[in-house]
Amino acid sequence: MSSLFPMFLKLDGRRCLVIGAGRIADGKAEGLLRAGATVTVIAPEANDKVHALAAAGRITWLEREVQPGDTAGYFLVVAGTNVAAVNRAVVDEARAADILVNAVDDPPYCDFYYGSIVERGHLQIAISTAGESPALAQRLRKEIDAQLPADVGDWLAQVGQLRREVIELEPEPNEDRKWILHKLAQRETCGKDDCPSRIIAREHAAEVAQK
Structure with a gap:
C-alpha cells in the first residue's frame, strides 16, 4: 500500500453524510459538526445523542434505511452501521462517484482514516497508524497529551494575533519577516504586555515604520 497523504481538511459548509446512528456513528457526526460541516444522518433508529442533535436542528436525520443513490451530492461519507455488507455497499457507491468515504473499522474500505487527536484550542496533533493499530495510536495520543502544556x-x-499584526505591517514575504515570525513562535510568547516576543514584535514594527 502507498503511504498516506497527511492533511487537515476544511469542511465549512460541506455536505457530509453519516450512515448509522449508534455509538460509533454519532461520534463521527459530532466531529464533522465541529469542523463546520453540514451533516445528514441516515438510520432507521438513533441513540439519544443523535436524537438530541436532530431535535436541536444541528443535523438532518432521515429516519429510514440507506437506499441506492443516497450518497449522491455529498463531499464526504462515513459508513458507520454495524452491518459490514451495508457499509461496503455504501463505500462502493461513493467510490464510483469519487466521493471520499470511510467504513468504520474496515481499513480496506476507507479512503481516509480518523486520526487519534491531541487538541489544545486550534492546535491539533493527529496520529495515524494507517489502520494497523488504532490502540497504538490511542496510547501515543495519551502520552503526547500528558506532555503538552494545558495552556498551549x-x-x-x-x-496567531502577533503573526497577523506583523503580516499586516509587512505583507510581502522576505527574510526579515521570516525571522520575526519564527522568533514569535518561541515559548516565551504570552499575553502580558512585557512578554519578550511582544517586545520583539513592537521593535520590528517600529523598524518597518521607519523604512
Whole structure:
C-alpha cells in the first residue's frame, strides 16, 4: 500500500453524510459538526445523542434505511452501521462517484482514516497508524497529551494575533519577516504586555515604520 497523504481538511459548509446512528456513528457526526460541516444522518433508529442533535436542528436525520443513490451530492461519507455488507455497499457507491468515504473499522474500505487527536484550542496533533493499530495510536495520543502544556492553545492564539499584526505591517514575504515570525513562535510568547516576543514584535514594527 502507498503511504498516506497527511492533511487537515476544511469542511465549512460541506455536505457530509453519516450512515448509522449508534455509538460509533454519532461520534463521527459530532466531529464533522465541529469542523463546520453540514451533516445528514441516515438510520432507521438513533441513540439519544443523535436524537438530541436532530431535535436541536444541528443535523438532518432521515429516519429510514440507506437506499441506492443516497450518497449522491455529498463531499464526504462515513459508513458507520454495524452491518459490514451495508457499509461496503455504501463505500462502493461513493467510490464510483469519487466521493471520499470511510467504513468504520474496515481499513480496506476507507479512503481516509480518523486520526487519534491531541487538541489544545486550534492546535491539533493527529496520529495515524494507517489502520494497523488504532490502540497504538490511542496510547501515543495519551502520552503526547500528558506532555503538552494545558495552556498551549491560549499561547497559540497569542502567536496567531502577533503573526497577523506583523503580516499586516509587512505583507510581502522576505527574510526579515521570516525571522520575526519564527522568533514569535518561541515559548516565551504570552499575553502580558512585557512578554519578550511582544517586545520583539513592537521593535520590528517600529523598524518597518521607519523604512
